[in-house]
Amino acid sequence: MTPGRVRAVYPGTFDPFTPGHVNVVNRARELFDEVVVLVAVNSSKRPGTDEVRRAAAVRAVLPVEWTSVTVVAWNGLTTTYCHQHDVGVIVRGVRNTTDLRYEHQLAAMNQALGVPTVFLPAQPELAAVSSTAVRTLGR
Template structure:
């Protein structure tokens, strides 16, 4: 939610939103979403969700450092944290009223709608931000596959 003044949109005073994900890796699309969300909300927490069903390439604390390093120092209203458990439980614990999610495709929207309905029943609203078209094609899965292919590729300068 924003209020409009003669200078444009400004975040509602005291608003706190949580942007959860595994962020494995943290992509330019994730960073762009944080950049846009941080001007809508007074504060935003980028929450690295620890999910036992997923096998991340790095521990949550390592990923949290990488996410923090991707944020400009001037983004003082952005915090990075880790959490094991339901995102809604984290939101309630921290006093956040909104979960921010990015949507790249209609398939994403269908999945996110189901999550949003559950989160609303638990007392937390969801706000979706569409991915910018130039960033929509890159998911964390694609980024991991590319990184893996690059590391498996033989060096062009190898002395054989």
């Protein structure tokens, strides 16, 4: 990585990747030099497809001109990815106070592991959309 450049990671299950997720990536790429969308395995969730297929679906949605954004499938701690790939910050979107409470706990753990978190609040028109709701409606 070039000195002075800040890489960020935006982790999630992304099952599916929603317009709210796209919005967070777009805003993160305006704040950081590079953004890695980290399509993760989460043992408490049961996504409809594996992380490799979900990563391919995310790549297909993101505009090709967003050259500072990459998509990676990952099975492990987000902080481990950050330390192994010289990523300085975790980006998390929050839709409401429930999200914020949960994300605050994760951020404290990640900070203790050496990686700070930046919260990006959802745009009001996208705040009601969750992957779970989209997945449920799609069945």
